[in-house]
Amino acid sequence: MAAIKRRGAAIKISALDDTAASLTAKKNLDKHGTNTYDPKFDVGDSQGTGEGGYKYFWEYNLENWFKVVPADMRFTLSGRPVIYEWSLADSFFTDQGGGHAAAMLNYAKQHAQSEFGVAPYFIVDNSWIKEDPAAQDVVDGVNDWFSMTSSSTLATFKGDTFGVLVPGYHTGAATDLSRDIPAAHGDTLRTGLANTVGKGALVTLVEGFSDWKENCALWRGRPGTYDATRYDYPNQMINILRQYARDPFQTGVRIEAEGADSTSDTTAGNLYKTYRDGDTDIQATTDGGPGWNVGSTAAGEWLQWKALPMSGTVTLKVRVATVSANSQIRFDVDGKTGPVTTLPSTGAWTTYQTVNAGTFTFAANSVHDVRITFLNGGVNLNYWTD
16 A cells, blocks of 8 residues: 555555455365365354354455555445455355345444444345345345356446456466467457446456466566467556546556566666566666666667557656766657657766656547657666656
């Protein structure tokens, strides 16, 4: 949380509770010393005298989320923090019916209201309602998750629609396609967003921002071929997701130098051996706290980003440090050469200054490839903005 606030990122956080792991496996780890799904979690055992216990749902689980995520950073619907609950299926649970699942949800809602002044907005997998129909009177939303034959779903509950999608998926051996949803060069994500967000879903869960293990991560990855990475360039999935944001064409967004999609560096290896592999020299920055910058730049080196959202007339600005009075950079957009900017000396490699680096006019709500070239080197670049 502290790192997010330092960065100034205006994001909101919800919880996705992997019930099989947080309830069944963690109960077994606590009771039997094995992080497995056997024995199953007994939802009817509220006190935990056998193979259940509501403490695994609240005290050891959701209560900690409320404690860690401050109120102003929680993602809310109807003024209440959103918590997603995954499967309650027979593969991991027993005795879910007869009002037992509803009672466990109410236990968490009552404790949250008492301790934190607000009850969660529960959105659950449809297995909760199938296993215990009484749960539909307790939850606020229901989703249909995804499957190997349907990478996105849109479910209606109490007049609202709830979307779920996955940008691609694979577990098991590389040659085993029984648990595979191809990323299709980003088309699976595009289609899923169009079928959920594009069709007016109240909220859409995109599985799994950091889920590299199941090959459905959305965050920036390392450069590589599509066959090796399941994306065409490192920021592809984030860029596609951004297109369906409420405001995809914001101005003033910081584009971090170290996060470029592609780079050209004239010396072998990362001189500072931090942040990423490859030849681009990246170091811990002194510009306003923890983070990184690209440094030790030489003549002709460049950084490039693909498919960035731009709109209207904007002045691009760079955050730089240099001890030279004649270091030059140039923005090129979609392969077209931009103006050369001569940077002033900032007095020290650790002293940064924001410098205007050219005004550009873009078609409304369009995406563009942007390159920064260090014409004669001698520049530390932290980030740039529009």
